[in-house]
Amino acid sequence: MNEKTKMWRAMWFRAAFALVFLLAFVNGIRSSAQESAKPDAPAVNKVEPPNWWVGMTPEVMLLLSGKNLRATHVSCNLHDVVVGRTESSSDGDYLFVWLKLGPELHSGTAVCRLATAHGETTFELPIGARQQILGRNQGISLDDVIYLIMPDRFANGDPLNDEPPEFPGSHDRSKPRAWHGGDLRGVQQHLDYLKDLGVTTLWLTPIVKNGATQDYHGYGAVDLYAVDPHLGTLADYQQLIQAAHKQHMKVLFDVVPNHVGPRHPWAAHPPMPDWFHGTPERHLKAASPLKDSFYGLPEKKEITNDAFESLADPHTPPQLRRNLTEGWFAGILPDLNTENPAVVEYLAQNSIWWAETAGLDGYRIDTFPYVSREFWEQWHTALRRIYPRLSTIGEVFHPDPTVTSFYQGGRKGWDGIDTQLTAPFDFPLYFTLRDILLRGAPVGKLANILRQDSLYPHPEFLVPFFGNHDTTRIPGTPLGTTARLKLAFGLILTVRGIPEIYYGDEIGMPGERDPDNRRDFPGGWTEDSRNAFTKIGRAPEQEEMYTYVSALLGMRAQHPALRRGKLWSLASDDTTYVFVRETDEEKVVVAFHAGATAREIALPLEDTPAHGATNATAIFGLGQAEFTGKTMKLRVPGQSISVFLLR
Numbered sequence: 001m002n003e004k005t006k007m008w009r010a011m012w013f014r015a016a017f018a019l020v021f022l023l024a025f026v027n028g029i030r031s032s033a034q035e036s037a038k039p040d041a042p043a044v045n046k047v048e049p050p051n052w053w054v055g056m057t058p059e060v061m062l063l064l065s066g067k068n069l070r071a072t073h074v075s076c077n078l079h080d081v082v083v084g085r086t087e088s089s090s091d092g093d094y095l096f097v098w099l100k101l102g103p104e105l106h107s108g109t110a111v112c113r114l115a116t117a118h119g120e121t122t123f124e125l126p127i128g129a130r131q132q133i134l135g136r137n138q139g140i141s142l143d144d145v146i147y148l149i150m151p152d153r154f155a156n157g158d159p160l161n162d163e164p165p166e167f168p169g170s171h172d173r174s175k176p177r178a179w180h181g182g183d184l185r186g187v188q189q190h191l192d193y194l195k196d197l198g199v200t201t202l203w204l205t206p207i208v209k210n211g212a213t214q215d216y217h218g219y220g221a222v223d224l225y226a227v228d229p230h231l232g233t234l235a236d237y238q239q240l241i242q243a244a245h246k247q248h249m250k251v252l253f254d255v256v257p258n259h260v261g262p263r264h265p266w267a268a269h270p271p272m273p274d275w276f277h278g279t280p281e282r283h284l285k286a287a288s289p290l291k292d293s294f295y296g297l298p299e300k301k302e303i304t305n306d307a308f309e310s311l312a313d314p315h316t317p318p319q320l321r322r323n324l325t326e327g328w329f330a331g332i333l334p335d336l337n338t339e340n341p342a343v344v345e346y347l348a349q350n351s352i353w354w355a356e357t358a359g360l361d362g363y364r365i366d367t368f369p370y371v372s373r374e375f376w377e378q379w380h381t382a383l384r385r386i387y388p389r390l391s392t393i394g395e396v397f398h399p400d401p402t403v404t405s406f407y408q409g410g411r412k413g414w415d416g417i418d419t420q421l422t423a424p425f426d427f428p429l430y431f432t433l434r435d436i437l438l439r440g441a442p443v444g445k446l447a448n449i450l451r452q453d454s455l456y457p458h459p460e461f462l463v464p465f466f467g468n469h470d471t472t473r474i475p476g477t478p479l480g481t482t483a484r485l486k487l488a489f490g491l492i493l494t495v496r497g498i499p500e501i502y503y504g505d506e507i508g509m510p511g512e513r514d515p516d517n518r519r520d521f522p523g524g525w526t527e528d529s530r531n532a533f534t535k536i537g538r539a540p541e542q543e544e545m546y547t548y549v550s551a552l553l554g555m556r557a558q559h560p561a562l563r564r565g566k567l568w569s570l571a572s573d574d575t576t577y578v579f580v581r582e583t584d585e586e587k588v589v590v591a592f593h594a595g596a597t598a599r600e601i602a603l604p605l606e607d608t609p610a611h612g613a614t615n616a617t618a619i620f621g622l623g624q625a626e627f628t629g630k631t632m633k634l635r636v637p638g639q640s641i642s643v644f645l646l647r
């Protein structure tokens, strides 16, 4: 064959190949057009969870969303992925598929074929190898200090995501209920600030995708498997946690199994008829039908709370409790039917998915008493089987330790249920501290509330705090002076437990009721006139508070007794509470004095844990201590916290 013939033959081959390819392509278009033209052909738009892992659970329940999903047959190509059973919604818009994952399973993408009476389609489930657990999913310890951040209000690390195209008009910094542009990258960019301040664990309000223009707070989920685009991407969240772990910090995920947002597609169109407790048109209200007089409670309260007493009461019939566990929170939030096993499996898998995807260290759990205790036992069991160290902190917004202690895990309640919750937030201490500082209640109430630690299986894990995103900031209240804010910090950072600080309180940020208590952290936006993340950018009064708080945190970090020590109440009256924190290595005395003027307190040390001490070094505050024989005499300034190390 000469060169010319070779060339002609090559050209002919190429032309023929192109023709065959073109015909195949046109044919493909025609057949797929025929397929999609079929109005009753099955189509899958979404698979939840979007991926899973090898060797994690014996089963995974998929929730497919789409059209015409009344399956007659489902099978997957991957070895050891076996379809157990399926269940479609009556309209065919949802299909549940239970996959059994065998012990021989290797990572790969399961391609599953779904056949119906009218056609077939495929969907995929990537199944990956699990991450190394080292340095991930750590759980929190008594050495930690939690810092609560609303990501939309902290720092804007990426101005490009301020108004995602699918949410036009959602961003406006001048409106207190609009999105302000803060995001996950903004939090990551300020990890050094948080590390320097001395906090160790970040609790971010929910980061899942929300639906309404006013859902900057994150409590109106429309997709439990997506990061809200205002806050960034899933990769941003993963990077934030990686960066936090590198700094030896931890991250808590704010999870809301009680409800989804009113705009969640399920609200109008649930995957099962009993997916929710009721429907948008017909549901109970999430409020106790009991009046305060039922338990003879006093009427006056700084903040109202729901009457959870009936939930912890072994004598109430179910009808007095049902509103709380099955009602719709705020009258509008679709209440998940956590008695439906498929809902339980969906929510447990969702939390496992976030733990594995992100490496997060624990969960802050919203509206804890509004979900049945049976659910909490099931959810925790599923989670802890894989992540035994994960911590869970539950919101039980109630002033009474007989109620809050009922929800802590570690023992069964009268109902035979162990919720397995690590700890509730210490709302009883919160109410007490605010009564003392802002309403003039006697300081002895502190000893009275701490006395009731006997009710908790693990009082040491309680989370003391004096404010969060649902409460007025102390400077936003009539009596909320700088001195009282300092007293509040002083107490929560020296008393037993794992304290929580609300962002901005360390610089004395003002703020009255929601949403005023959720102002932007000054300096989180490039256009801000002041940058309170830096010493030079803080106003003198901000710097004074910051220095005070970081000194308290520094002292706490230095003295194990303040983190892990047993607490002994040494003296208590209307203005002053003196307590000891004791470990084998050291004893620390804390004097909380709320009185307006200085005072002296004589403390006989015989038969106290301070017995034998001959010297006390002031390690915080302006208090003085001197010893006469077996008596320690403290002199403390008005409205002050003083801390001494005993020798």
Ligand SMILES: [Ca+2]
Pocket: 156, 157, 158, 159, 160, 161, 162, 181, 182, 183, 230
């Ligand atoms: Ca942004």
Ligand SMILES: [Ca+2]
Pocket: 258, 324, 325, 326, 327, 335, 336, 370, 371, 372
């Ligand atoms: Ca509920």
